[in-house]
Amino acid sequence: MKTTQPPEIVYKPVTGGGSAVDLQSLRKVHGRGRQAVTALHDINHSIPSGSFTAVMGPSGSGKSTLLHCAAGIERPSSGSVTLAGQELARLSERQLTLLRRDRIGFVFQDxxxxxxxxxxxxxxxxxxxxxxxxxxxxxxELLSTVGLFDMRRRRPAELSGGQQQRAAVARALVTGPEVVFADEPTGALDQASGHDVLELLREAVDDLGTTVVMVTHDPQAAAWADEVLVLADGRLVHRLTGPEITVEAIAARMTVLRG
Incomplete structure (x- = not known):
């Protein structure tokens, strides 16, 4: 049977403008008593709808904890997270599950x-x-967008790492989420494959109006973003926007933090 290309379909998440993710006095402590470790200290920041934000910092700076709290995977010790118009602290575990399923997409390194x-x-x-x-x-149409239409019947083991990650990006976008959280999405990829994945995330922001929040250690990956948040010891210590976002500027900032 001859395969016909599907008609072009435009995906557009439902957004109301303003902030997609709002963090207020966010604090996260792991453990108790003398064993307690504060992973996040009083984080205040709003991520605009339809923007691409990269979160960077040295190992142990709180990057993944910030992403997990913002996505409702972990509950903060204090402070508030408002995601897609919902204050997460007010939601039950079932409501959080439904929110993550219907209005959030996830892309992981693996x-x-x-x-x-x-x-x-x-x-x-x-x-x-x-x-x-x-x-x-x-x-x-979504499979065509990520370059996998001709491979749609293959199993993951038959794909390269870059192709598997493109499939993961498509899976994150298939529900038309308002926010996509990406945790080191290019960490296991070569430079060319990583470029393809970052281009897809950038297109999701520019063409679909999706909000992307990405944790990365790579200045080249972060340079695709509209803003770069830099964490150190659980604190938000720097923010780069607009012309400030260059690979060189990001790398220099990270070099200073690593001492």
């Missing part, structure tokens, strides 16, 4: 694709888990 499923089935999985029937044309 892809987290299901080995037994085809590329298309992996991308459609969030819809299936939500009890929603995937629209074939919408799914195929």
């Amino acid at each position: 892809f987290h694709l299901v080995p037994a499923l085809s590329v298309a089935a992996n991308v459609a999985l969030p819809l299936r888990l939500a009890g929603r029937r995937p629209d074939r044309y919408r799914l195929e």
Whole structure:
């Protein structure tokens, strides 16, 4: 049977402008008593809707903890997180699960694709888990966007690392989320494959209006963002925006922090 290319479909998350993620006096402590370690100290920051934010810092600076609290994966010790218009502290665990499922996308360093499923089935999985029937044309258009339409029937093991991560990006976008959280999405990729993944995330922001929040250690990856937040010892110590965001400026800032 001859395969016909699906019609072009535009994905547009529902956003109301303003802030996609709002952090107020955010504090996170791991452990208790003498063993307590403060991972985040009084973080205050708003991430605009439809923007690309990179979060950087030395190892142990609190980058992943910040992402986990912002995404509702971990609850802060104090302070508040408002995500997609919902104050997370007010939500039950079930409500948090539904929020993450329906309005948030996730991209991880290790892809987290299901080995037994085809590329298309992996991308459609969030819809299936939500009890929603995937629209074939919408799914195929998304696969075309990430360059995997001709590989949609393959299993993850048949793909390169870069192709697997592109499938993971498509899976994160398939529900039309308001925010995509990406944790070191290029960390396991070569430079060319990493460039492809960053280009997809950038296009999600520019073309779809998605908000992307990305943790990275790589100045070249961070340079794709609209703003770069720099953490040190759990504190937000620097913010770069606009013309300040260059690979050289980011690398210099990180060199100073590493001492």
